[in-house]
Amino acid sequence: MAKQHPKTIKHRFVVGLSVIMAVLGMFFAVVISMNLRNQLVTDTEHKASLVLSQAEAVQTYIRHVLRPSMYELLPPDGFLLEAMSTSFVTRRVMSDLNAQGDQFRYRRVAVRARNPDYEADAFERALMDRFAKDPELTRVEEITERDGEEVFVAARPVRLEASCLHCHGDPASAPKALIARYGDKRGFWRHDGELVGVDAVTMPVAGALGQIKGATFSFVALFALGLGVFYLTVQLFFDRLVVVNLRRVTDVMRRYFPKEAGEEPNAPPGEGEIEEIYAGIEAFASRLKEARGKIEDHAQDLERTVTARTRELAHEADERRSDVALFVELLSILNMSQTRAELLTGALARIAERFGARAVAYECEFSGGGSVSWPPGDSPPPPPAEWRKLVAEDRLRLTGDAAFIPVRTTDVSRGLLRLYFLPDGPGPDSDATELYRAIGQQLGIALENLDAINSLLGQNALLASIFDGISDPLALVDSSFGIILANEPARELARALRRELGGAVAPPPVAIPGAPLRLPPEVFGPAPGDDAASPAAMARIDPTISTIDLPDGRSFAVTRYPLASPNGQDGRMVVYARENTAERRMREQMRQTEKLVAVGKLAAGLAHEINNPLGVIACYAELLRQNETDPQALDDLAVIERHAIMAKKVLRDLLDFARPRQASTGPCDIAALLKSLSRLFEVQAQARKVRLETTIDDNLPVARADASALEQVLSNLLLNALDAVSPETGEVRIAARPGPDDDSVSILVSDNGPGIPPQDLTRIFDPFFTTKEAGRGSGLGLAVVFGLLRDMGGRVEVENADGAVFTVILPACGPACQEEAS
Structure with missing residues (x-):
């Protein structure tokens, strides 16, 4: 068998191993790309579902709570678009939630829309065609292309209900305020169940897909680099394995064949590599000797080198402690600040102190701009002309006497932080680029958190105003039916009950914070049949509706909406009470009127049929009295006449009841x-x-x-x-x-x-x-x-x-x- 040369074996081994690693690398790259894309789709679906759910919750609240309440408050032909139109309010609310439109775009559009600004375009009409072709289809969620941009689309159909035809049916019966605002040409003549438009949420995903591609390419590059390192490692390992075996062979030759070992015959193919290995070993030994000499030379300077390095490490540790203290102080400034100006003023002063800058300025990128600088009163140099490009590309620029740091969070650019140093000073530290970037990101996060807190406070104030503006009694109770929160009509109900009942209303277990009165448990306590001591009564999913009769004669229709907590133990409940005393009295009067009409018809027929026989009886009794002389017979006739007269009186009452005279209204x-x-x-x-x-x-x-x-x-x-x-x-x-x-x-x-x-x-x-x-x-x-x-x-x-x-x-x-x- 012909002997394979080491060079041939090495070449085949390394090439085959490289092919296998390249295939594995491509496989893992594809898997990572698919996984990241699937994760993007899942996250985007969740966000879109939350947006659509929020829009649907707003529409449901307007349709079932706010609109009926407004109909009760307004005159019969009154209509308040800002409070009773689900489309108008939903668009305004969703626009306020995403004023910039960079996170998502919500559109509620229709064909022949009343407002031409919300007429469905070609893309949205295509979605409506899909819903029209498949009535069972209730949601579309997909990644598609719109206006040359890859977006994620989540849409649901808008079908009219019977209650919507008041404003979308015949223009003659529509609210006058609606006709005055939009005219009587568009948005009318709809019918119940008609598909008129879609609720659509579009979210840009091109940037995220680009990040996925970038991450995939980065993985491929890193894998290629690792493959190169692995290739070199395998080469070294193979060379070492072969060289060791060849050295053993050479030692055997020198021991047993010293003469042949000293000759230099023509080497066969492949042995030149072995000679190179041998020469390399000699060179390694020579280098090792030289290194040993250098080590001996440097041994004397070892203590001095260690001391210098220790000082450098101590200085670096002090800088790291200062950096940590800077981040902690930035968090403290955020906690104590209520406005952006307060936050930026305190943060800029601390940043200037940390880096030894003579002036610091922050340039806001949002619409409206704005600049904050330190120290107060000094005007720093203007920012570079391309500073917005620096922020958009997240590029850090260091010059001789200035540092330009982009301020941004993960995916939002907020502005540019500028540090100016003395011309004859050390200037910005080129080795602290990561620290500069971290400062910019931390400042961006602080600004984002401050904006989120202010937005949350604003939303809280808005919800409190809505809660207090509800005209009917409304309260939030805990699992023990103690009152947590109540609006002013609920408190007024408590005061009225105490005035009318003389304090007979027993207080519930929890008082309203800051209020001298307690709410009546007869209205805001558990529904009839509930176990007030058991939190299980709060765990029901469906709301309960009951009618409560108070001792003063009033009655309330009370609706209780259970709010299940995440742990299922400490549930809460919203209680809404509406007085229906007048409605119940009206229903009683209607029932009584129906009884009178039915009995009146019967009485009229009976009076007509009985009155004539009674007249005959009375007439013949009178004739008998004239011809009768027996006292007993006369007494009997008197009884007959008396009862006949009584029967005729009852008949007269029946006739008066059945045929009442027309009452004048003078x-x-x-x-x-x-x-x-x-x-x-x-x-x-x-x-x-x-x-x-x-x-x-x-x-x-x-x-x-x-x-x-x-x-x-x-x-x-x-x-x-x-x-x-x-x-x-x-x-x-x-x-x-x-x-x-x-x-x-x-x-x-x-x-x-x-x-x-x-x-x-x-x-x-x-x-x-x-x-x-x-x-x-x-x-x-x-x-x-x-x-x-x-x-x-x-x-x-x-x-x-x-x-x-x-x-x-x-x-x-x-x-x-x-x-x-x-």
Whole structure:
């Protein structure tokens, strides 16, 4: 077998190993590039999702909370674009959050948009076409190219709901403020569920992709450098391995063949390398000898060299301690500063002290510019003409008497820091370039943190203003249902309850900081059925809605929104209360009206069918009486006539109830009417040994009512009151007084009887319902009262207060009413 020469073996080994390492390097470069790109896509998706979620949260809040509240506050045709338009508010909020547009770009666009500035362009129309073709598609997230730039796009469709058609449907029914601002041509004639536009967030990724490419190329370069070092190392290792073996062979030859070892025959191919190795070893030995001589020569200077180096290291350590102290002081200045000027003034003075500069200046790169210098009052030289380019390229420039340091964070350029030294001084330290860069980056981070703190304080103040501006009671409670925060309407509710209930409201476990009152637990405590002592009640995901009835007769619709904490132990809850007393009363009146209508139709039919037979019975009883002389028969006929007359009275009540006369709405003098009724019923009261008391306010306005109908109403109420009280001790009171703002008149009929059982309070106005004994009442009196007052535009209320209290409320007769009557 032919012997392979060492040079051939070395060449093949090194070439094969180099190819393997190059393939591995390319593989790892591709893997790193793909991983960085995937990480970029993931981070960008998260940021875009947060932006879209924030936009959706703002729209949901406006649609379900702010817009209904504004409709309640504004007149029927009122519309406030800045508070009720989801598109307008979302664009303003998202623009404020990203005023520079360098982090992301949020656009809410539409086809035939009301505002032409937000008309969808070709790129956004393409997104709408994708959503239109696939109705199941709810989100698009991808990296694409827009206007020649690589961007990440996250978009979701905008489809109209039924509530949106008030402003986007027929222009004739749209708010006048909207028509006045945008006209009636664009943004109308939409329909429910129509795809009208998209919410799109675009984030530039070209820079990040460039950084990924740069990182990949850097890895390839470093790997190539490492491969070169590895190549040289393998060469040395191979040479050493071969040379050692050849030396052993040479020693054997010299021991056993001294003559042949001294000859110099023609060396075969490959042995020239061995000779070179041998010569190299000789040269190495010679160099080793020379080095040994030098070491001996330098041994005497070793102590002096060590001492000098020790001094250098001590000086360097002092500089490092000064650098650390500088960074610590910069952090301290940031903590004590409230404005950029305070931060820069303190930082520039400390930087000048550290580097021995005669003057320091900072040039802001943001729009508006601005410069801060130290010492105060001195004007440093102007910055170089290309200073913005220095900052953009993150280039540090050192001259003979100045240092220009870019101030920036990881991806944001903020300005230029300039240090000026004395012309005859040492000038900037060329070995401290990394320190200069670190100072610039630290100053940039401090400015960024200060801006973030100021922005956070501004957002906090804005949220506090919104919270206090909500007109309904609103509070934040902890897991023990103690009040953490409450707005002014909630506090006003607490004060009102204490005034009305005489302090009967028990305080919750936690008081409002800085407030003398505690909020009522009847409203802001746990919902009915909740375990207030268990934090599990706060862990529910869905909000709970309940109706709370207070002892003073008012009721509240209370909505509780649980806020789950990250650890799931100390949850909080937002409680929103809206008074619905008037709504509930209106629903009760509507139900009562429906009952009266149904029973009225039945009563009309019954009265018509029964009245004729009763007339025949009465007529024949009268005929029999004329021809009858037997006393027993005459008594029987009297019974028949008496009950027939009673039945006809019930039928007459039915007819009055079923076919009430049309009540006029002219002016009615309540004072005169009450005085007349008082004289009329005073005789009955004296006969029953009951005290009748009448109180009429001197400033009582004229009511808008039918005097005869109102007389019938009050007569029914007075008869019921006389029947309810006991002889000797009974009292019946009539009082009339003006309502709030003199827009109504209230008439109270009260007694000191047993009152009305609580379970019957909601039924006393029902037809045929009576609490009297059989034969004493038909159960139609209060139903007729309710119907007559309804026809006159009034209402009647009842409550128990040391007896039954009926309150008749009638509208006051204004000047227009009195002019019509005249």
